[in-house]
Amino acid sequence: MKKILFFVLFLFMLTSVEGQIQSRMSGIVIDKDTKKPISEVIVQYGSASRDYVYTLSDGRYDIPVISNDYIYFQCFGYKSRSILKSELVKNPTVMLELNPVSLNPVVISPVLADQLLEKAMINTKKRLLTDQPVSYLLHFLRNETSSIFQNELYMEYTATLPKKELKKDMKQDRLPYELDLLHIRHLQKGDNPPSDLYGAEYHASHLFTFGDSKNNETKLSYSPDSTIMVLEIRPLPGGNGWARGEVYINKSDMSISSIEIESVDSLLDLQPFKKYKDKEYKIVRKTGNYQFKEINGKYYMTDCYTFYRFCNVDEYGRKEYITYQCDVYTNGLPKTQRNRRKLSGFCQELFYFPDSTKLDFWETDK
Secondary structure: OHHHHHHHHHHHHHHHHHHHHHOEEEEEEEEOOOOOEOOOOEEEOOOOOOOEEEOOOOOEEEEEOOOOOEEEEEOOOEOOEEEEHHHHHHOOEEEEOEOOOOOOOEEEOHHHHHHHHHHHHHHHHHOEOOOOOEEEEEEEEEEEOOOOOEEEEEEEEEEEOOHHHHOOOOOOOEOOOEEEEEEEEEEEOOOOOOOOOOOOOOOOOEOOOOOOHHHEEEEEEEOOOOOEEEEEEEEOOOOOOOEEEEEEEEOOOOEEEEEEEEEOHHHHOOOOOEEEOOEEEEEEEEEEEEEEEEEOOEEEEEEEEEEEEEEEEOOOOOEEEEEEEEEEEEEEOOOOOOOOEEEOOOHHHHHHOOOOOOOOHHHOOO
16 A cells, blocks of 8 residues: 555646646747857747747747747847747747838837847946036026026036945946036026925936836837837826836947936826925926937936926915926046035025035036
8 A cells, every 4th residue: 555655646746847847848049040049039939018028049948838929029139029928838949030220110029129128228327428528508497486586506516426335236326426516607596495395406316218118119219320219108098107218228339328317297297296394296297308328338418408397285275386407528537636515415404505606617618
């Protein structure tokens, strides 16, 4: 009797192990013409957005076998393929055909859009200029509907990105810039410094994102000379997307050339107010524009424009609109160190600093 039980248990374990082996599928993806393996191909094996893997440097993939009848293969520069799971079991070698460059926008899948955006963000961060101060000139303007006064100033500052701090976490949203004040001059100074509400950050310490691509429609196209990839992003009706815009990516190294993003006001208008102190606030308009320049294989921000418009409601139901505009452009790489004052990166603090000059330093050539 014990021998029979042992034999049955052995068969059960053997079947279980065999089932686990058969529950995964391995293969390789190669170029149809060169027969060379292709790395970083997206292999979508399930219906959920997270059900995908990348091929390794040798073109190999290993995926779980789940209920999907088709397995999808997508890679930048190649035509996408969908293959029946049963066919893939018989022949796990997948050949992809090069896709001729098209200037016409083509709708791409949310998975591919997310991966292209993430790859461009990471590659840009890897190639950012570090441990070198870059000088910037800034114009900031804040106004509100309840006051005739405006808060307006110009500032010269440097931004330095420490390599050690940047490498700690390449995927974190915020970039650890060190900001130092060189000169500041107020043109107008209202009675109410903007300390009650956060304002537009005066340096692009973080790159705007469009949210999860499943909430957007993303189209891919190329510049006429095929050197720039253009991702055109629009929110889908009924989704949680809030912005539209374009991301321009250098095709040679998959780094960001520029980003243009603006809110869809009708979608922001649907968002609820949030309580802050004795008032309720919400953003009703948001715009960002960032451009990068290459120098000796490294990139740094050359221009940045941000625009925020808030609506607040007091306890009596009265509405007030507050607008922040911040325009930044580069003034080159400083040749000498000057006396500086550390800044945290938010515009409120600037209104508490006294003028350091009466010169129109932002209009002079250095």
